[in-house]
Amino acid sequence: MRREKKPALDRIMRAAVQKMESLHRAGIQTLPRGPGVKTAKISGPKVAGQKKLETFVQSAIDPRQVVLDQVAREVAACTRCAELVRYRTQTVFGVGNPYARLVFCGEAPGFDEDRLGEPFVGRAGELLTDIIVKGMKMRREDVYILNILRCRPPDNRNPLPVEAANCREYLDRQLSIIQPEFICCLGAVAAQNLLQIDVPIGQLRGRVHEYHGIKVVCTYHPAYVLRTPSAKKQVWEDIKLLMAEMGK
Numbered sequence: 001m002r003r004e005k006k007p008a009l010d011r012i013m014r015a016a017v018q019k020m021e022s023l024h025r026a027g028i029q030t031l032p033r034g035p036g037v038k039t040a041k042i043s044g045p046k047v048a049g050q051k052k053l054e055t056f057v058q059s060a061i062d063p064r065q066v067v068l069d070q071v072a073r074e075v076a077a078c079t080r081c082a083e084l085v086r087y088r089t090q091t092v093f094g095v096g097n098p099y100a101r102l103v104f105c106g107e108a109p110g111f112d113e114d115r116l117g118e119p120f121v122g123r124a125g126e127l128l129t130d131i132i133v134k135g136m137k138m139r140r141e142d143v144y145i146l147n148i149l150r151c152r153p154p155d156n157r158n159p160l161p162v163e164a165a166n167c168r169e170y171l172d173r174q175l176s177i178i179q180p181e182f183i184c185c186l187g188a189v190a191a192q193n194l195l196q197i198d199v200p201i202g203q204l205r206g207r208v209h210e211y212h213g214i215k216v217v218c219t220y221h222p223a224y225v226l227r228t229p230s231a232k233k234q235v236w237e238d239i240k241l242l243m244a245e246m247g248k
Contacts, residue, residue: 072091075091084152089152092118096143103183107148110152119147127225204218206237
């Protein structure tokens, strides 16, 4: 009996994943909004394949994450930008709650993000975490964080227009799946690319914009704030505007 457990679990997992992927291929990219769900815990002694089974249980009760994972696999295999493919260590898809009300959108991965595969994990990421936790009284895992690009540009240069255009499909699909109510654009590159406008960040901040029915607030990038501490006041004003719109 013990020998039959792993094949049986594998069959169940394969069938479930195939069903979710078939839904995605059929064009189902948005799912009903619901509360975030924590990973289910399996009681009893550890068995072979239990970690895979826990992941399967999580996916089965969190279908929005299943679709995000499928898009993440497509991103990992993407070769649209030849220079970025040669330069990257790995793609940086996004991280956070697939049911988040709020998405933070940055520019592109940096050195630390390229190394670890997660957005905003360097010094700028520490500042963003402070904004979320200390300023907004939220948890980082309650929001979703992503970038305009999913690959690090050489020498951390700004994304080229063609690169942003190549990555736009993935950005739009992520946002379509998550269905946030609010987006906070961090820096001019993020704001201009998301909103498809050529306006300085100083003129974009301080008011609420809209992207496909989602309210958008723009502010300075945390990296800019680290270089220009005087910008902290303006960023805090923008965050207070965001919190007021969120009813916080």
